[in-house]
């Protein structure tokens with residue numbers, strides 16, 4: 001149904017006017033219709049409530065929605081979703097607003113349904129489950145769980161929203177042992193297009209439960225609450241080590257060796273990231289760094305213990321600096337957060353599988369990245385502006401992948417294998433909007449080249465991590481044809497008229 005017969009009536013009734021008898025009166029806008037149904041919950045431009053909610057991590061998401069709806073309960077979310085879909089209004093939903101690309105969770109001419117006011121965090125009395133409202137941020141969750149000696153499989157950056165993180169996957173301190181955040185959701189409470197509020201878990205609406213584990217938010221309904229499994233958790237060991245630029249190949253081969261020898265089978269309490277960053281001057285080469293974590297200080301694999309998983313890095317020459325921090329998860333999150341909202345950012349992603357004699361292939365990835373980054377840096381230099389390309393590897397080893405298969409599995413299509421794989425992420429920050437298109441198209445091309453090279457050499461993996469993906473990437477196709485079609489069927493079942501497909505703009509669809 002298009003345009004606002006329902007809304008017209010509704011608004012007319014609300015205002016006690018005989019609108020129907022006066023056809024010359026303009027029909028109310030979608031924002032007025034929602035405002036009539038949910039008094040006080042619609043914010044318009046140039047008001048404090050609108051300004052406070054319309055903040056995004058990335059400047060590229062700065063836009064001006066027609067209005068922002070701030071529902072305060074699941075029922076109000078369902079009512080809002082019903083009104084925007086019945087009236088054919090384009091909309092999007094904001095969880096924590098951390099998508100980097102334009103329109104990921106904002107919209108220029110349309111409605112934003114912001115989850116800001118739904119941010120309750122409740123811990124069950126036996127400490128086994130943490131129920132989190134869809135507008136909460138990870139730091140709030142950590143601050144609730146840390147004093148209780150528990151943790152959930154959640155974010156590592158303070159203001160990232162729980163919603164987008166959990167619906168796309170969720171790489172956490174706990175991922176080595178527990179899989180992704182989405183694999184540790186016990187129940188999703190979801191407002192559907194039909195107006196119903198349902199639970200999705202391993203018993204009820206199992207298909208929807210499977211789809212929401214990695215299938216992304218914008219195709220099935222609006223999640224209003226996540227019930228998360230909690231685990232006993234004390235202090236976490238963390239260390240950032242940086243080496244000189246000549247050590248890159250050694251650092252990466254040590255990283256892949258430790259992943260193969262320890263993380264793939266023996267030590268699921270470790271988790272590691274390898275990064276290559278251009279933090280220096282315009283002519284300086286990139287420098288390698290490793291961020292390592294360990295969850296159990298009494299494990300024989302803990303740093304300093306007999307089977308120390310990270311020892312290989314300690315012995316590697318050419319170190320420039322190392323910073324070790326042993327603290328609770330709240331403390332780790334606060335330390336990691338360095339950047340706030342501000343400049344322009346983009347991420348692109350792919351993954352590769354390790355294999356026999358992978359060092360040559362890994363070095364070719366480094367060389368390809370350096371050539372790509374140099375191209376961007378010269379283009380930026382020619383315009384007298386800065387750009388900072390980075391490449392990050394994160395391990396996906398068998399214990400993580402096995403944990404993804406609990407409770408019926410997730411939508412990502414990953415299987416355990418002889419060798420671990422690595423999510424490769426290409427974060428780029430810059431300042432000048434004139435570079436936006438160039439960064440998008442070249443990043444996409446670089447990723448396509450990398451995938452072709454990996455397939456060619458027998459290291460192909462295919463999987464694209466939604467939460468690190470760029471706007472031009474076909475994320476859900478990377479889950480495999482079977483899973484893509486299954487996600488389409490499930491979207492169709494819960495939204496038979498394809499209203500979310502057509503009206504919820506800007507993000508990855510099956």
Ligand SMILES: Cc1cc2nc3c(=O)[nH]c(=O)nc-3n(C[C@H](O)[C@H](O)[C@H](O)COP(=O)(O)OP(=O)(O)OC[C@H]3O[C@@H](n4cnc5c(N)ncnc54)[C@H](O)[C@@H]3O)c2cc1C
Nearest residue numbers: 093095096097098099105157161163164165171217223507
């Ligand atoms: C600084 C920073 C650090 C990060 N760190 C990590 C990390 O450690 N690990 C990791 O895995 N990822 C990380 N990410 C990526 C992050 O997980 C994604 O950007 C994620 O989408 C953010 O969630 P959000 O709710 O803030 O996003 P939003 O931009 O608000 O939402 C993302 C998508 O989900 C939809 N959506 C939002 N709320 C709902 C809802 N309630 N129901 C249905 N759909 C909804 C939106 O419409 C949009 O399509 C980080 C990102 C940044 C910017």
Ligand SMILES: *[C@@H]1O[C@H](CO)[C@@H](O)[C@H](O)[C@H]1NC(C)=O
Nearest residue numbers: 045046047048049050051052
């Ligand atoms: C809202 O933000 C706009 C644009 O930044 C600003 O001009 C305006 O004064 C703000 N209004 C309020 C009420 O905060």
Ligand SMILES: *[C@@H]1O[C@H](CO)[C@@H](O)[C@H](O)[C@H]1NC(C)=O
Nearest residue numbers: 146147148327328330331332
């Ligand atoms: C967590 O660690 C921080 C220091 O990083 C400390 O200030 C805080 O008291 C700790 N919280 C708990 C509950 O132990």
Ligand SMILES: *[C@@H]1O[C@H](CO)[C@@H](O)[C@H](O)[C@H]1NC(C)=O
Nearest residue numbers: 232233234296297298299300
């Ligand atoms: C930590 O490791 C020790 C030694 O292996 C083990 O006994 C203990 O159960 C582990 N703790 C947790 C929380 O896994």
Ligand SMILES: *[C@@H]1O[C@H](CO)[C@@H](O)[C@H](O)[C@H]1NC(C)=O
Nearest residue numbers: 241313314315319320321322
């Ligand atoms: C950290 O750096 C210091 C000085 O730079 C060095 O002496 C020490 O061995 C390093 N520690 C580790 C664990 O790498």
